Amino acid sequence: MSLEHFLNQAVSSWMSEEGPDSDIVLTTRIRLARNFEQYKFPTLFSHQEAQQVISEMEQLLQNSGLQKFGQMELLKIEDMQPLQKRVLVEKHLISPQLAEDSPYGAVLLTENEEISIMINEEDHIRIQCLFPGLQLTEALQAANEIDDWLESHIQYAFDEKYGYLTSCPTNVGTGIRASVMMHLPGLILTQQMNRIIPAINQLGLVVRGIYGEGSEALGNIFQISNQITLGKSEEDICRDLIGVVSQLISQERSAREALRKTSNIQLEDRVFRSLGVLTNSRIIESKEAARCLSDVRLGIDMGYIQNMSKSILNELMILTQPGFLQQYAGGQLRPHERDIRRAALIRERLKMEFNKL
Amino acid sequence: MICQECHQRPAAFHFTKIVNGEKTEVNLCEVCAQEKGEILMFNGQSGFDFNNLLAGLLKIDPTFQKPSQSPFQQEELLHCENCSMTFPQFLKLGRFGCSHCYDTFKDQLQPVLRRLHSGNWTHNGKIPKRIGGDLHLRKQLEELKEGLQKCISLEEFETAAKIRDEIRSIEKKLTSGYEGGK
Ligand SMILES: [Zn+2]
Numbered sequence: 362m363s364l365e366h367f368l369n370q371a372v373s374s375w376m377s378e379e380g381p382d383s384d385i386v387l388t389t390r391i392r393l394a395r396n397f398e399q400y401k402f403p404t405l406f407s408h409q410e411a412q413q414v415i416s417e418m419e420q421l422l423q424n425s426g427l428q429k430f431g432q433m434e435l436l437k438i439e440d441m442q443p444l445q446k447r448v449l450v451e452k453h454l455i456s457p458q459l460a461e462d463s464p465y466g467a468v469l470l471t472e473n474e475e476i477s478i479m480i481n482e483e484d485h486i487r488i489q490c491l492f493p494g495l496q497l498t499e500a501l502q503a504a505n506e507i508d509d510w511l512e513s514h515i516q517y518a519f520d521e522k523y524g525y526l527t528s529c530p531t532n533v534g535t536g537i538r539a540s541v542m543m544h545l546p547g548l549i550l551t552q553q554m555n556r557i558i559p560a561i562n563q564l565g566l567v568v569r570g571i572y573g574e575g576s577e578a579l580g581n582i583f584q585i586s587n588q589i590t591l592g593k594s595e596e597d598i599c600r601d602l603i604g605v606v607s608q609l610i611s612q613e614r615s616a617r618e619a620l621r622k623t624s625n626i627q628l629e630d631r632v633f634r635s636l637g638v639l640t641n642s643r644i645i646e647s648k649e650a651a652r653c654l655s656d657v658r659l660g661i662d663m664g665y666i667q668n669m670s671k672s673i674l675n676e677l678m679i680l681t682q683p684g685f686l687q688q689y690a691g692g693q694l695r696p697h698e699r700d701i702r703r704a705a706l707i708r709e710r711l712k713m714e715f716n717k718l
Numbered sequence: 719m720i721c722q723e724c725h726q727r728p729a730a731f732h733f734t735k736i737v738n739g740e741k742t743e744v745n746l747c748e749v750c751a752q753e754k755g756e757i758l759m760f761n762g763q764s765g766f767d768f769n770n771l772l773a774g775l776l777k778i779d780p781t782f783q784k785p786s787q788s789p790f791q792q793e794e795l796l797h798c799e800n801c802s803m804t805f806p807q808f809l810k811l812g813r814f815g816c817s818h819c820y821d822t823f824k825d826q827l828q829p830v831l832r833r834l835h836s837g838n839w840t841h842n843g844k845i846p847k848r849i850g851g852d853l854h855l856r857k858q859l860e861e862l863k864e865g866l867q868k869c870i871s872l873e874e875f876e877t878a879a880k881i882r883d884e885i886r887s888i889e890k891k892l893t894s895g896y897e898g899g900k
Pocket residue numbers: 721722723724725726727746747748749750751
């Protein structure tokens with residue numbers, strides 16, 4: 362398969378398009394957890410109940426009303442190959458839990474992959490909207506529209522006091538998880554992130570490294586999301602998140618300007634060394650690739666590198682995950698083989714950029 | 719076991735922290751857990767074993783553990799009529815079995831929700847249209863009426879007058895067949 366053909370198939374609009382503040386905010390996601398009133402939660406439901414949930418959703422899919430949200434397709438976990446599941450996880454379209462621990466799981470996906478509805482994961486329904494850049498209000502509106510439509514056809518589990526009832530009490534109430542994925546190399550290089558994370562936690566928000574574990578964030582990419590789902594409205598939850606994210610954006614921008622003033626040549630050197638590694642390496646581990654991709658993206662945003670797509674970080678962070686590499690290779694790869702493939706894919710992708718010139 | 723943070727009080731919280739796939743035990747007393755608690759909890763789910771955390775939260779709750787109770791604790795017997803989940807089962811799984819569980823375990827649930835959601839325990843967000851758009855207003859009205867009584871008893875008449883105006887405007891909305899909840 363040619364790389365261009367592979368990219369056409371693999372890259373979703375939210376990965377390649379630019380949204381507001383997309384020099385720092387990569388994507389925005391809204392997730393709503395909902396359950397059917399009449400069936401037990403997936404924790405305890407019977408095989409039969411699980412099938413009923415899926416067939417209810419299948420019936421709704423026949424309804425033309427759902428089509429206004431885009432052409433949708435229902436994929437059952439049991440029908441998917443391990444590699445196919447892995448690729449969907451790497452694209453954040455389904456959760457690892459749906460792929461690995463939900464035998465009766467399924468997902469409704471729109472063609473542009475902006476909307477995915479997970480079925481029979483921890484809750485019966487999880488509506489997810491994924492937008493490029495910082496678009497919390499827009500994503501919330503989109504999720505609400507789907508939710509309203511579903512709600513007119515489904516009897517949701519809802520309580521006047523506790524709100525939308527979810528399998529886990531951490532999600533009860535609004536059932537909302539609003540999250541924003543941010544590229545924060547400036548705050549890392551100026552060593553401010555360790556100070557900022559606890560402050561954000563104090564505000565009831567969670568900061569996570571996206572691909573790394575714990576505090577080590579691969580590619581300087583962080584996800585900021587709400588923790589509290591009960592007692593605040595969806596709009597307030599999003600507003601609070603936007604407030605913190607806007608502050609982070611301006612802090613990141615001033616960190617970048619400070620770096621330009623104090624260490625211009627060092628920064629430029631770092632950016633072009635990383636570009637050199639990506640353009641020339643024959644073997645590259647995901648950690649090194651992530652670091653170099655982050656540098657190159659910073660170089661593009663700060664104008665050191667010109668005529669290169671900004672989406673390269675977003676795209677390649679996802680496409681150089683093991684599942685995608687194996688899909689591109691057309692079969693299983695051992696870790697060492699992956700590192701070779703990863704290097705090759707990055708080189709080829711960069712060549713496409715250079716050929717544009 | 720002694721708290722690993724202050725090395726003084728006995729540890730009441732026991733978390734399993736997973737860093738780079740390595741499990742580490744964290745043992746804290748109630749004071750230190752509350753101090754660190756937010757950070758621990760908010761970083762939760764990915765890094766921390768949530769079920770242990772939940773069980774920890776419930777075990778130190780005085781409404782749950784009464785030392786004077788007989789060995790056959792009441793909570794052991796309490797189970798959901800619809801899905802037959804018991805409270806110990808919920809503690810173990812960290813998940814409810816069905817929507818009725820929220821009602822079954824409501825007495826145990828309130829303190830848990832308060833801790834998980836920064837002191838909140840009632841929904842203040844979206845409401846399905848079929849349930850009625852004026853639910854918010856009715857809720858708000860109730861709260862305002864309570865506030866009004868309080869102000870009057872404290873002789874804060876200026877505030878009371880403001881609240882009364884708010885009550886009137888909400889009552890007007892309710893009687894004029896306010897729809898949609900927004
Ligand atoms: Zn202590």
